[in-house]
Structure formats: C-alpha cells, structure tokens
Amino acid sequence: MSHCGRYAAPPLTRREMLARCANGFGAVALSSLLAAEGFAAPASAGDSRELNPFAPRQPHYAPRVRSVIFLYMDGGVSQVDTFDPKPRLDRDNGKPFGTKIQPTQFNNIGNTLASPWKFRQYGESGIPVSELFPHVAKHVDSLAVIRSMVSNFPEHTNANYFLHTGHGQQGRPSMGAWAGYGLGTECQDLPSFVVLNGGLIPPGGLDNFNSGFLPATYQGSVFAGSDPPVANVKPTEATPALQRNKLALLKQLDGSVLERMGHVDQLESAVANYELAARMQLAVPDLMDIREETPATLEMYGLNASWRNTQTFGRQCLIARRLVERGVRFIELTCPSGNGDRWDQHGNLKDGHEKNALSVDQPIAALLQDLKQRGLFEETLVVWASEFGRTPFAQGTNGRDHNPFGFSIWLAGGGIKGGTIYGATDEFGYHAIENKVEIHDLHATMLHLLGIDHTRLTFRFSGRDMRLTDVHGELIRGILS
C-alpha cells in the first residue's frame, strides 16, 4: 500500500513570497499583497500554490482532524422519521396540520403524517433513532445529532449548491475545494478532493463539486464505480513499456524546452504535474483494489449484503476509509441509484426511505467501526447530511415535501462531542426553534476542525475576499469536545 503518511514539504511561506515579490514591482502590488491577509492571495501574485498547488499548508491553528468524509444524503432525509421523533405527529395523524404551512415545492398539502417507523433509545446517551438506522444506532454515543439545521432554499438545486458551496447559485467553490485550497493535501499522488459517486449526481450536477472561481486544481475528482474509476487515469497503451518510452522521451524533450524557453515556474510546474499524473495512474488502481481487505471487513461493510445497493455503498465507504488512510483531505460520497428515487419521497415515503436507509445504514456503521479500530476516527470528521429535511405533513397521502426550516444531520469523529443532541424543532418537527444551525455554521465548524478559521480562508474574486461562509458562520460550539 502506498501510504503518504505525514508528508510535509517545507512550505514557501507568505513572508518569503512577499519578500520575493515585493522587491521589484513597487508599492502598489505590495500593498495589495499586504492587504491580502492569511490565505487571501490575488491568484496572480506569486502564490506558492502556483508552484505546487497540492503542497500541504499550515493551518491557522492546531487541527482536530486531517480528513473529512461527507456522506451526502441526496434528496432530503426526513428528520421526523430518523433522528427527531415527534409524538405529536402520532396524535395528529390524519388530521389537518396544526400550524401555519409555508409555501412548498409541490403545493400538494395533505394531512399530518405520523412516522411509519418506531423510535428506540440507544447507548448511554439514550439518543432516539428510528428503525431505519439499526446499525448506525449502535454508534449513537459517538454522534452529535443536530436537530435544528436550517437551509435557505426549499428546492434541490439551490439547496445543493448552498450545502456544498455556501451559496445558492452555480459557480462557487465546493467545500472540498476550499479545504484543498486552504490546506493542500498530505497525499501527493491523489487529488485533495475526491467524490465517490455511488450513482446519483445531485441536482445541479457536477458543479456541486467544482472549484468555482478557485483554480481548477481544487475541483473534486469524481471516482465512479466503473473501471477506470477516474477519467483518463488508465493508460491507453497496450503495454506499460510503450507508455514508459513515451514518458521518457517526453521528459527529454521537455528538458530541451526548458533550456529553450527558460526555467520559469509555470513550465517547471507543468512538467512536475506529469509526475503527479503518472503517480495517480498507479495510485488509483491500488486504491480501488480491495482484494487485500479481509473477508470480515468486506462482510462488515455489507459487500455480501443481499440488497445490491448496500454492496455499492459499502464499497464506497470502504474506499473512503482507504482514502483517509492515504491522506486525502476531503471525501464526499453520493448515494447509490436504483432505490426508486433519491431520499426525495414526495410519495411512497415508506418504501423509498426504507430502501435508501437499507443501502447506507450498514456501510456507514461499518465505516465508523473501521475508523475506530484503525485509530483513524479521532483524526477524521464524518458528516451525514442532506440539503434539507421533509415536511411533517403529507404531500398527497403518503409522501413528504421539502422542508428547509428544520432538519437533522449528524457529525462524528475528531473534535466532536459524541452522544450529543443539539438544537430542537417545534413539537411538529417543522421549524427549528432552539439553537438554530445554518449551513454556514456547519461549514465554519468543519473548517475549524481542519484547523482553519473560516473568516480567514479567503480568495479575492468579484471585488471582494470571498469565503466559503460568505459573511456568516458561527462555530457550533455545543457539539465540540
């Protein structure tokens, strides 16, 4: 296995860059650089990232975790059916909904709908979890469940962009891109931001994982379940020697180009880029080759499960662990397709949520277990979240519409106070009313755990120093250990 461990090249510090840049081009450029504190570098002005965009960089303070696994539950998991039980819904089941209803995406309002699933308390903390997540429930003492999440958008695409980029429209960098931009990566033969595509690309498309106005370097690399898992990573040559010869000639010819055109940074880093690409060609197959895993591990992740999508998601979770081992900074998992629909049960809540939960429950529990037994849990942050929740009243008779006013997510891993319930919704599970948490707060907290002050991770674009959290974001201190 080709671990990267704690590879840390001596970073070219901001101060060194300034010294280097400030000599020649006068006070104008100097002042603009000085104004750009912390990470706020004008992309043009001699940023160390141009030399090696992936070089690990100093965090703002001691990080609690070095990797993030974002388990994206595409479509909107229902809070009142998973982590936020509401007895009032049982009492009112079938009756007109007992409080004012906001405009919804489908405007097909039904009556109050009780959860079809029973809840039970688990662990020492006694956090209630519904029957949908029997495996994850066993780890409940490691989870911080936030029941008071809110979003600004009631429909998928805006809400997805908001969840991923902190902004409701297309074009901003994804959180994984920000993490790579802020910290680089400890793995020098894989990208810093990997999306393991289980089959569903969220509404809004691949732009949920893009680098926006940040350099393309930081965009999420989508790994599919196919072979090859990454575009263009598989050599096209019939034999390794044919490509080896090509690369050897290339190296020689590039050498003469450098002689001819001069050893400028741009050219040298473009040459170095091929070394990373060549390493990726080897690292990716190695990453995906799970034959070395024990049968017990495969069993635990659900690779032998009878529901095919459990196998699919189990494999993704296993690969996620392997990416963490390799030092990849940000890993996002998307859900498998073939469950009828994403977690977007406008109708047939029972069938759809059951299939979606069945696909992810065992693999997620296995991932938590595996990270713990390998000593990786404390240096990894696992986030389980949807773009919004679902209405406590029915859409039609047996579905639920989108609900951005209050929903549940959970976090686990380094720096997280396990066994915590944070925030609350009203008695219907409709609106968050206590310790409301915004997406910006979630982002701020994720960056914080990575050792980044979200107010200082900036990139100048469009006339201001842009942040993942815009002008918002407060740490969710109540879930931090």
Place this chain on the structure above:
Amino acid sequence: MRIPLPNGGWTVLFFSGWLLLTGAANSSLRADETERPPTDAEVEFFERSVRPVLVNNCFRCHSAAEKQRGGLRVDSRQHLLTGGDTGAALVPGKPEESRLIRAIRYDDPDLRMPPKGKLADEEIKALTRWIEMGAPWPNSQPTASTTQPAEGDIWTRTIHWSFQPIRVTEPPRVRQVAWPRSAVDQFILAKLEAAGLTPAVPAEKPALLRRITFDLTGLPPTRAELDAFLKDNSPHAFEKVVDRLLESPHFGERWARHWLDLMRYAETLGHEFDYPLHHAWQYRNYVIRAFNADVPYDQFVTEHLAGDLLENPRRHPVEGFNESIIGTGFWYLGEDKHAPVDVRAEEAARMDNQIDVFSKTFLGLTVACARCHDHKFDPISAADYYALAGFLRSSVRQEVPLDPHGKIAAAADELAALRASGTETLSAALSGVSAGLPERIVARLLSGDLKWPELDPEQKKKAEWSDPLFFLHELNLADSDKADEFASRRDALRKRYQQQHERAESFFENTTLFADFDGGDFGGWFTVGKAFGERPTQPGDWDSRSAGARLIAPGVAHSGLLANRLTGVLRSPSFTITQPNILYRVAGKNAEVRLIIDGYRMNIFNALLFGGIAFKVNSDEFIWHRQAGDVSKFIGHRAYIEVVDDGDGWVAIDEVRFADLGPAPPERPSAPIREMLQQEDLDSPAALARAVGKVMADQLRRLQEGSLNAEGATLLNRVLDLGLLAPSDSAGGLAAISEQMRSRGEQVPEPMRVVAIGEGTPDDEHVFIRGNHKTPGELVHRRMLQAISGADQPRIENGSGRLELARRILDPGNPFPSRVMVNRVWQHLFGEGLVPSVDNFGVLGQEPTHPELLDYLADEFRNDGWSIKRLIRRLVLSRAYQMASTPGGRGDELDPQNWLLHRARIRRLEGEAIRDSMLLISGRLDRAQEGSSVPIYLTPFMQGRGRPQGGPLDGNGRRSIYIAIHRNFLSPMMLAFDTPIPFTAIGRRNVSNVPAQALILLNDPFVVQQAQLWAKRRLAESSQSPEERIRELYLDAFARPPSADEVAAGIAFLQQQANEYKLPGDRWEQDERVWTDFCHVLFNVKEFIFLQ
C-alpha cells in the same frame, strides 16, 4: 413571572394616563419628547428582566459595540423607537404593534428573532409587559456612534483612481531613443529605464509568428505561413502577417470566445434539469461576426444594452436582418429555475446576475455588491443598484423573429395590401345595396323560403347567443300555423333576452376590464413580428380568412388575417395582479396565451407550481377562457400577458378582464336584437320582420359611417349569409383576392429566431432593504451610477430608458468603458492587464501598472472610432509586444512578476486553443463558420439530470467555440484547462496546474485519435525520410525545426516503440502506430501548450 410593583394601583393609573399621551403623540411628536424618567420599580423590572434578555440575545447583532444587522440597534430606547431598515422596532404601550414582539413570538415566519432559537416564554412575557409599561429605559441616552455611513461617503470615495477622468499625457521621453516604435513603447520603456532595466531582445521570427497567430486567431501558423514569413525580409513582413490575420475569419472566433467568457455564455439554463437556452448560439454567431466586422466598440456596447431600440439598426451585410437586436440576448444567458417557491426572489436573483455581468463587463465595477447594502469600498450605493434594476424591470425578455433577406416583411406588406384591397372591394359593394334593404328583409322573413338548418340540442345551445338571428329559429315569422301563439312566444323571448342580459351585466359588473382593443391601436400592448399587423380590426374590415363577402368584427387583435405562417406575439403592459382570475375572450388555432409573473417563464419546460399560467388556444370561435390556474397566490405580483402565435396558426383576442374565481362568463345577447324585442308595437310577425329590417338598415348605416361595432358586424354577416346583400360582383373579386393571399401566405419563410430584450412597461424599482424583496424601501428612478453620471441626471420619461443608459455609459465623461476595454485587449495580447484585475477597477481591484499608458490608449481608442482591430494592430506592432520571453538576468531579479514588462510573458494556451491546434495539425479541422452548435461529447463520468444526447468525440472537427455548452455538463477537457464555469463575467481566466491536464493529454481518447490522424496525414503525404518527417511534425506543432538532439531522440524513440511492437527491419519508418506514438508525445511536450 411576577412583576414586582410596590404600589400597583398607583402605577397602573399612572401608566394608563401616560400611555394615552404617548399614543396620541406618537404620530406627530418624537417619542423622546414624551419621555419621563422611569420609576424605581420600572428600573428594577427593566434591569432584572429586560436588559439581560436584550444583552444576552440581541446585542451581538444589534448594538453599537457589535454589529447593526438590518440597521437596527437595541441598546437604547431611542434606537428601538427609530428602528432599523424596516421601521420602528417598538411602539410604547403597544406590544401587538411592535416588531420586536412580533419577532420574538416567532409568529411571522419572515420575522423571527433571535434567529438561532426562540426565547423562553417568560422572557417573551417580560418584554411584552415592558412594552405595555411604555418601554421605560433608565438613562436612555443613546451613544454617539451611528450605524449608517456618513453622508457623502459615496462622493469622497470617487477619489479612487478609476473614477478620475481620462488624463492624456505626452508619451514620456526615454534615453534609448532608438527602441520605441510607438507611444506604447515609450511608456513601457520609460518605466523600465526608471527601474534600471532594459527591454528584452526581439523574439525570433518563428516564436513571434506562433505568438501572433494564436493571439489573433487561436490557431497555430501553418507551415506555408511560416515559410512565407521566414522568406519575407522586408521591413513590413510582420505588419503583413498582422493584417492577414486581422482579416482572417478565425479572428472573430478567437476574440468572440474572450467575449463569451464575460457573457457567462452557455446554451442551457442549468439548475435541476438543465433545460435548453434556445437560440443562444445565434448570439455567439453575432459576436463572431461583430469582431470580424470590427463593429466599433461603442456601437457594440449600445447594441448589447439597447440594440432593440435603435432607429437604424445595423444589418447583416448579406442577409439584411437586424444584427443590433441580437446583442441584447446577453441579458438572458444566465441560469433559470423552473419551480421557484418565491417567484419574486427568483426574479431578484436573475437581475442580480444580469447587473453583475453588465457592470463588470462594461464598467469593470462590481455593482452587484450593492444589492444588499451600499458597496463596502466603492462609491456605489444600494440606490444605484436598484436604479439599474429599474431598467430591467421596465424591459421584458422576448423571442424575436428576424427576417433574413426581408422576405417576411415583403410578404407581410403584400398581404396587407391585398387585404386592404379586399376591404375596399367589400365596402364598395356594400355601399351600393342599402336602398330597399329593410323591405327585402321583411319580404324574405315573411316569405318562408329561408331555410333554417336542423340543429341538434348541443348546436342549439351553442348558437343561442352567438347567432343573433337564432331566435328566428323558434319564431319562424312565415309559419302561419304558429301565428296565434305569436304574442306568447314574443313575450317569452323578451323575457329570456332580458334575463340573459341581466345575468351577463351582473357578471361583468364584478369584473374589471383590462383590454378590449376597441381603439385605433393596440392600446399600449406591444407586438413582436408581423402577424398582428399594424392595428386591431377596424369597423368595415374584410374578414380575409373567408373566401367571400364577410366582415370581421372590429376591436380584435388578430394574428391570422394576413397568413397563418406569419408569427407574432402580442404583449400586454405590466400590471399588478389584484384578482385571482383572468378572463380572456379568444379564438385561434395552435396558439398560446401566457401570463408572465415577475418575469417567470420556465413553465414552458416544467409547470410545477405554475400549472395554470399558460393555456393553448384551439377554437375557431370566440369563447371565454378562464386563466387555467388560480393566480390568487400571486396577488400583488407584477405580470404581463403574452398572446403567442409562433407557428402555422393564428390567434385573436377580443377582451381581457380581471375577475374573482367562479363560473365562465355568460354570453351577452345581441344588444340591437334585445333592444328591438323590447319595442312595444311588435304585435305581429310582419311588425317584427319590419323591426328586424330596421335593425339591419341601422347597422348598414353605421358601417357606412365607420361606427359599426362587433355585434353589428355579426348581424350584417348574417344578412350576407342569408343572401340578402350579396352583390354579385364583389364575391368573385374577393374570392380571387383570397386565393392570392392564400398562395402568397404559403411562401412566408420561417423566421430566424433570437432571444432579445424588449420594451416593457416603464417602472422604477424600490431599494430592497438588506437585499430582501419583502422589505421594500425607497423608490429609485432609473439612472446610471451617480458617481459616474452625477447626482442630477435627467429623469427618464419614455420607455425603459435603456438607450439613454447606453448614452450615459458612453458619455465622454465616463472613463470606464474605454479604459476597461483597452485593458482587456491588452491582457489578451500581453498576458496580464495593465490593470491586472480586469473586471474590477474598484478599490479592491489592482491599480494600473502603467496608468498614463492606460489613459493614453483609452483616449486613442475613443478617438479612433472605438476600433478594436486598429487597437490590436497598434499594440502588436509595438516593440513591447515583439520582445522575446526568455527569462533570466537583472529583469527577473528586479521585476520578478514582470509587471514592468521587461520581457514577453510565457503563456499557457487556453483549452480551446489546445484542442483547435490538435484539429488543425491533424488535418481534421473543419473551418466552417457559424451555424448551430455541435452536441458535446459525453464521457461516462458526465452524469446527472438533464443529460443531453451526446455528440461525436471530435466534435465533427469544428472549432471549440462551436461545441454546445451545457451548464451541468461542461467539457471536462475545457474545465481542466480553466475555461470558466459560465455563471458570471470572467475577464481573466485562471491558469491552473492540475493533474487532470496531464491525464487528458496522456490518455484522453480525443487526443490519441488526433495524434493518429496527424501521423496518418504525414505518412500519407510523401515518402520522406524519418528525419524529414520529424522535421515536418516539429514545424506543425511548434513552428520551428527540431534540433539535432531532438531528431536523434525522436529516431531512438521510434525504434524503441518498433521493438515493442515487434516490427521487423525498417518497417517502423512507415508504421502508423509508432508515428502515432511520436505525435502523441509531441502533443504532450510543454512547448505545444505554451506560447513564448
């Protein structure tokens, strides 16, 4: 919670008196003036139960010491009374009217404080009680600090360099007098000399040719072009190359791509399903043509902002269609969402993007920052932002049918003339028949030879009120058997008419007439296209849809009277929706009526939440359509109506009314007939027949007077039907005209459809406080930014005012458009702008490295007719452009970022140029221009909703600018090489370094395919030696011959590969595989994707 009041009775008494005073004074006096010192008990209550709640829950966002969100402070009584952006936070004594209480009770979903969670019940009670008490506050002296920026901030900020007028200075003197070839060189050299630097030597000819060819056309030079340039030793050799390239049609393709980056150009609408952005490619072709034609930049800007309003639009030189209007399509190249839960918020988001693109592109300013508050750094106020938003609010998106070669207009003119001659023929015929008409009618009605067709009950029901003579069915005046029943049947008829009349009257009384088209024009409605003609139907107009003598009802807007193939849209003025139903009296075939609410039109793809706002019209007869959906949830929103005939059909609209929900309107009985039936002396069939005759004679008289109404036209048509008028000669003439119209109408060509902006109803916009449309503030008149065009701009009186906006932008006093554009051109030629932040000339942007040069060029650009080609020509003929790029020496020590331009910059090619180069040298390039887009090739990794049909791997060999751009399915190759995501204006691309680039060049099937084609092409051409062939390939790829070492390395490699392929002897010399491998390596050599 108990309230500690030592002397309850007295306190209550006191408060009630005081509250009366406060309440009365509230409107006229300042609240402070009614204040009296709080009692000890009040102080205690405040300090124990109120202040802690405010401090702990509110001060973080609403106090002098922290933030003042929403402009609100809650750290003094006076600030609470004054309130924030949305008004007073408390009304003493009236908790129910106090926003503070509304907010903390969480009753109003839009106003909930504190945002993170509801206060405890006892805290809410305490604050409520406190306000009931009159909100007593001890020592309520407000602190001095203020939340609003001081007045005049906007004006003091205009000291920023970019707001200063263009200042033209003489090019500076330099010591190396022999070096400069132009003023540009003098400015550059002077700075270098001041820094103790010397400019680099001139670039070698091959490198220079490669540089200029890519810069001007985005393609590499061919070997023939290289040969010609190398052989040309005249002093004008380079100039000739430049002129050749400026005339190349590929120039426009290259420079259009730069422009499209600013326009966030794409061909889909993104979002969940990535619906198509129809006709976008027409805009792309327009830009290509405009750059090739060197349209003056001021004209180009005007066309973008107001190309629809030009009196003399620019026309396509060959096809003659209106070019100018296509430029306005840029407004609509952004994203769009199909089911916004808040449609007004969606409109605000669209406008934000439009203003963002507009202001960055044309002004280099980030005006969209001022959507929620005055700009934090630049002299741009929120009022400025909403003043600009007003131009968009006064405009509409429209699809315009353009008319190549004027064929549609010619057809419409001919058809209109034919129709007019038909009307004349009919009117001449009718004018001769009035004498004796009543008598003829009486005779016919009583003669019994009129044949009333047999009708089934359904037909009867339909005809009862639409056929004014239907009553004669039941009341056959010639039927002597029924003569005795005449009186009772007459009475029954009278009653039925009267009842129907009253039903209709009472129905319509409760509706509001919005439009009836009864005047000489469309009454403020807008038309697009030729189908609706110049005006609604007029009294006496011939019904050209019939082959014979028939009148058309006047007062109808009709798209079918010239030809079904003509297309058109009739658009209403904007109105505010006040009632839940809209009633339309329409007829038509294959047509549609749409209600556009807050600019929302995505229901054409997906009607979710907007189900009933459009409906199809498919009925030959006029019937009342109710708005298919209840629009009550849109009450208060602005909307307009579009009546659309966009194909082989027609539509006619008679009336629009606003109504409450309910049944369809009853038909109105014919008024002349109803009135006739009321006459007292109708005591016999003969008397009634005479009365009918008189009614008809009246209508004929009205026709001759030009005052015939719709009912009259219907009556006269019935008389014509019955053969009572039919003049023998007119019918024949009309049939011939009708036939001519039909055959001419069939030749009407399909229009060229483009998306454009159009005039809407003039309407200013309110400032949205904190960017929230639910909290409108002051109304701002449409105008340009005050910091640029002044505080006293004349009011815009007519129309949207976009043409006036363009004039203000291009005013000689505005330094931005010319500075911004010359800077963009400079950047594309030199690698960095003189102002490196090309889209932001504001305070957070970068300052110019050569301010005098920037102004010199900006001034020269304007004086030279805003010609981009001549600007480029001047710049590339400078010595500064032609320097070598070789690094090293003092220059790189003293000027490591090369801001002073001591040498040329080494630049990486854009993704498009890399791909196009491969196509060119492989021989696959299809040099065809314009046309619609080639579908994008889809890799298995491009998944998601709205996945299109994929296209060919090599894009049919077309240049990259012609490959379709799907927002949610962007080309991985282009993304890897930093083609921007199309979401806002991007004038400066990133140049990133990402392994995906290497992986693409190493393994992407397109790259391998092109390498193979290239190898094949070179192998097929001649029987060269391997050395010669290597030389040819080098000339193709790098515009230079290889060195001896490079040739040797190549030969060695080819033999190595031959070994690996197990090729015997010298077979490799002609083997496609080994040469493909070699070509593939050349694609990967850095020199291929970098310019010296």
